[in-house]
């Protein structure tokens with residue numbers, strides 16, 4: 564069984580370069596034969612993973628964080644390849660979703676078990692997303708973080724800084740939402756999050772009831788509140804208790820359409836995916852994870 568490891572040494576704010584030899588030590592100790600590709604630039608992992616089937620690989624493992632996971636998952640789409648992850652990023656929400664340990668020894672041991680599990684994926688405009696899609700305020704925060712590279716390097720602190728910067732200037736929007744055959748209109752909407760996983764931004768439980776293998780999209784809408792009310796609500800997103808607020812609504816479905824006035828930014832697992840309108844579909848059990 565040929566295994567390819569795609570390693571992003573830049574992940575984890577550059578710490579993966581130092582941690583990677585530890586992973587390699589345990590891979591060799593457990594006799595996992597593998598080839599290695601070290602990425603030289605953003606998006607390269609997509610192209611490398613895209614060629615993996617033609618090169619006879621049965622397993623492709625991302626070594627990095629959620630950005631690397633996203634690139635590899637998109638690259639192997641449509642190929643008969645099982646996906647694995649050795650978490651080495653900052654947030655590691657995909658690994659958290661599957662209880663994959665951060666400790667290199669334990670993570671490599673889990674990989675060596677070769678147990679397979681099927682995981683749902685989301686698809687938006689031809690792009691696959693494994694964790695969560697954020698539309699509106701959340702998308703604007705992701706845009707701000709991606710614009711300012713040092714904010715990426717300070718992890719969750721960068722998220723909070725961008726949030727504080729934007730909370731008093733971001734204009735809430737009108738949203739027409741269609742979930743399967745149900746239609747809704749929300750005024751003064753701050754954000755809508757669509758989750759396959761409950762985890763986002765390094766452990767925040769934005770869609771706390773989301774399950775990665777239930778064939779459903781979980782939708783969380785935050786609307787009709789002042790900037791100060793939103794700020795007060797924010798810490799409760801780490802426990803998932805924000806959904807108890809009367810102006811937070813949770814829904815589920817298989818197809819979500821979002822139309823907003825004005826158009827607002829969208830991110831998928833922290834990567835910018837464009838602006839509304841958007842259509843998000845669930846692809847049940849689309850990914851085999853080892």
Ligand SMILES: Nc1ncnc2c1ncn2[C@@H]1O[C@H](COP(=O)(O)OP(=O)(O)OP(=O)(O)O)[C@@H](O)[C@H]1O
Nearest residue numbers: 574575603604605627628629630631652653654655
């Ligand atoms: N050689 C490289 N140089 C610079 N950037 C790279 C390189 N290889 C990959 N990248 C980019 O690094 C970015 C960050 O990687 P990744 O998301 O895996 O780590 P992270 O941000 O630390 O983790 P997380 O997303 O879990 O918080 C990705 O968007 C990827 O495109």
